Amino acid sequence: MSDSDDEPITLSSHALEALRAFEAEREEHQAKFQKLQAEAESNNSLLSIDTFAEDWNESQFWYSDETANTLATELLRDATSDMTIGVVSAPSVFVALKNILRSKSDHEKPKLVLLEHDNRFGVFPEFSFYDFQQPVKLPGHLKGSIDRIICDPPFLSEDCQTKGKDLSHLNI
Template structure:
């Protein structure tokens, strides 16, 4: 049986226009990211949209401000700070970091615009990080992409490999027991919040008194 053109579903004109606009905006964003990468800029104003397929949920502005200021207060001026799967902290932190060195470990290659501070990271290969970064960070801050035992267990292996001492973990309340078991982390009073409210309650955990550094 041969189908006629009349049998093929057709998009409405307004739907077609919306689809065209979506792809045009996508191309423009990709061009902007490419240009930024070529210029190797750090202090730029560009918005990264959440990719829900990668379980990305950005913090709200208050959380970013509170956490980045706290990170600076709890580290020395020449400290090394590693951010694992929490790229929204990077832009705000790098602006106030002073002489602190900041690295971002991230699976999403859009963040390669951060230049040499970007380290490609896949939690499924937790030990696949550069040898020269082992036990080199005074503070590691992590927000695992998934609320699962597998994900946190793997990420904990990475944290142990990278940190000299201090750890901050942002994750769901359901991960409390596992966070304590794997990394000896305790729940903080501070609670991180997201731009898009999540159904899961999120907590902050650390192996030091983080709350005293947070406003």
């Protein structure tokens, strides 16, 4: 072992500045998620999908607020508290549903289920992890329990679209 191996590792001032900026951004995101989790649990605050950055590597692209609200409104048309609405890989629609339902009384609200592979959405109690590679691997209580479903598979491949269809057939 040479003497140079014992020297402490140092970063340039530019690298240190970049590292500090990264850590500050990460802390800011963690604070936002903690706030979002508290808001999600209280069901009183208006939520925003903008809290979650789209991940293009995961083929995540959020609907515009207008589109998400239109889809959510259609899912809620004539829905009752005895119904369950499933949202698969469409978290912007889920957020729109939560926002619309926050002004309703409990006896007017259908149950919501968010099936999503992005664990960041675990801040919502309605979240269940979902993997399109295993479309029928779901918690037992969800099978056959969903009355309405919106499914936006993350990839346009035939395989992914077929697995989304298989999930829809399993749950309705």
